[in-house]
Amino acid sequence: MRTLSLLTAGLLLASGAAHAVDEAAAIELAKNNGCLSCHSAKEKIVGPAYSAVHEKYKDDKDAVASLVQSIQYGSKGKWGRIPMPPHPGMSPADIKTLAEWVMTIKP
Numbered sequence: 001m002r003t004l005s006l007l008t009a010g011l012l013l014a015s016g017a018a019h020a021v022d023e024a025a026a027i028e029l030a031k032n033n034g035c036l037s038c039h040s041a042k043e044k045i046v047g048p049a050y051s052a053v054h055e056k057y058k059d060d061k062d063a064v065a066s067l068v069q070s071i072q073y074g075s076k077g078k079w080g081r082i083p084m085p086p087h088p089g090m091s092p093a094d095i096k097t098l099a100e101w102v103m104t105i106k107p
């Protein structure tokens with residue numbers, strides 16, 4: 001669990017810790033649903049860094065709703081040529097938590 005708490009601390013620092021999103025729960029969700037094999041907070045892996053997603057949508061008041069759509073149904077053509085697969089098995093509440101969390105990750 002030490003690794004997880006270090007990771008959590010790093011992301012808390014990165015996000016300013018002011019938002020109401022439960023960071024630890026969001027990180028668990030991201031791990032358990034395979035998000036972190038394609039994404040990280042600051043580095044592009046297969047998909048964009050979450051900080052880059054935040055940066056791109058920070059002035060969009062519908063950002064969370066549109067990220068929910070992308071996570072649930074998949075996304076292509078917004079970041080490059082590799083598409084993100086859909087996540088049909090995840091609950092809408094969990095997807096919303098992840099979308100809100102991504103929008104707290106500042107560069």
Ligand code: HEC
Pocket residue numbers: 030033034035036037038039046047048053066067070071075076077078079080081082083084085087098099102
């Ligand atoms: C197989 C690799 C892969 C997995 C697994 C994956 N993603 Fe992605 N993700 C991508 C790629 C590639 C893109 C860019 C898609 C595009 O260009 O539209 C992306 C884009 C995104 C975006 C930006 C969408 C937008 O509308 O701009 C968010 C947010 C995101 N992913 C979150 C997640 C979350 C949360 C999970 C876990 C539930 C997840 N991803 C799992 C590869 C992945």
